[in-house]
Amino acid sequence: MxxxxxxxxxxxxxxxxxxxxxxxxxxxxxxxxxxxxxxxxxxxxxxxxxxxxIMGVADLRGIEVAKGALRIGAGVRQVELTRWADLTARLPLLAAAVPYIGHVQTRSRGTVCGSLAHADPSAELPLALIALEGEIHLRTKKAHRTVAARDFFLGMMATALRPGEMIEAVSFPLRRAGQGFGFREVARRHGDYAVVACAAVAGPQGIRLAVGGVGDVPTLRELPDPASGDLNEALNDFAWSLDAREDLHATPRYRRELVRRLGRDAIEEALRCRS
Amino acid sequence: MPKLTKSERYPVRFTLNGRPVEAWAEPRTLLTDVLRHGLGSTGTHVGCEHGVCGACTVEIDGEPARACLVLAGQVDGQAVRTVEGLEPEAGRLSVLQDAFRRHHGLQCGFCTPGILMTLDCLFRARPDADEAEIRDHLSGHLCRCTGYAPIMRAALDARDRFNQARREETHA
Structure with missing residues (x-):
């Protein structure tokens, strides 16, 4: 049409x-x-x-390190993020997640902030932003405000954006000493929206797991170390708490099973590459 | 700041396969429709019209892109290449097109223009692309005839021929 x-x-x-x-x-x-x-x-x-x-606005095309985070302007395309030289070293979670966003032919034009504004519950960039506890910078003609990722995504394709307001930039916190990251995704076809995607962050403060594709928004939870023996039980509780939906691609039961398995894999990977 | 009014037509100027073109389009007109209806370049095919099938893939400023997900006004001043721009001279197939013919990389041909543009962009940027990379790029296309195996054979053969030609040039 x-x-x-x-x-x-x-x-x-x-x-x-x-x-x-x-x-x-x-x-x-x-x-x-x-x-x-x-x-x-x-x-x-x-x-x-x-x-x-807004793609003609030069001020929105910046990608720069500021205050321990990578600040990405609203006009920065996903392909430009993949070409940022320090991506693997300084934002390993994004480096792992970006290849799963759509296809080469859409990353060439799609923007990082556009994906956040769209707020698809299965999309990788909202998931990564939630996992890293990043921030979104919003702007109207008269005011600007910064919103934490967890307060930005309100529901399926619903965000805190108000009429007349736009995303100016997003900040993804850079890797800190002692942090490791893991990313896992299952989709029907590579590049399709995730049936379930998991992003894990392991650091001195513990382990966090964000899950996308199951609830209406990506969800973050603190989880115990696998060495404690309580991880399986905690992952199972997490999987049930997400109120998995039924659609053409998967049953709720299958989604819960993916949360348990991919969640564990992502956490183990995060622990392995903890520096 | 110019505001374009709905349902009125405005000129859009860009280069198509190296040649400057102008077409008239409403703000809502898609690039696919400007190419096919406005400029008569029907080599670019339109499949799903929501970015899933890849049939309409063209090159915009050096990157592969879905023409059905681009408004005509968005390419104003940019460079667009389509399948019509692949042949090195009238009536002669490019190395890539010829490989598709020899390996039966197409049957009905509906998906072919998009796949050719994706692979052409890939091999220009990364002449040594490996099989995994080629597969990753092809994942953005649907083909319902071939089962993809002959497409992969054509792509690998074309890549090897490009590189053979490059080596010969370097040693000459």
Missing amino acids: KPAPFDFVRAATLAEALDALAQAGEDGRVLAGGQSFVPMLNMRLARPSVLVD
């Missing part, structure tokens, strides 16, 4: 983009790489009356 008609604003500066969004209010949407949003337009699941293209 084809998108329903909309007005189109190609913003050259952040101020222009924010002006256009403020004017459009509830009917305005940001267009960045379009790899999640244009399918919604084509299927007419989204029918905004104004679309604001």
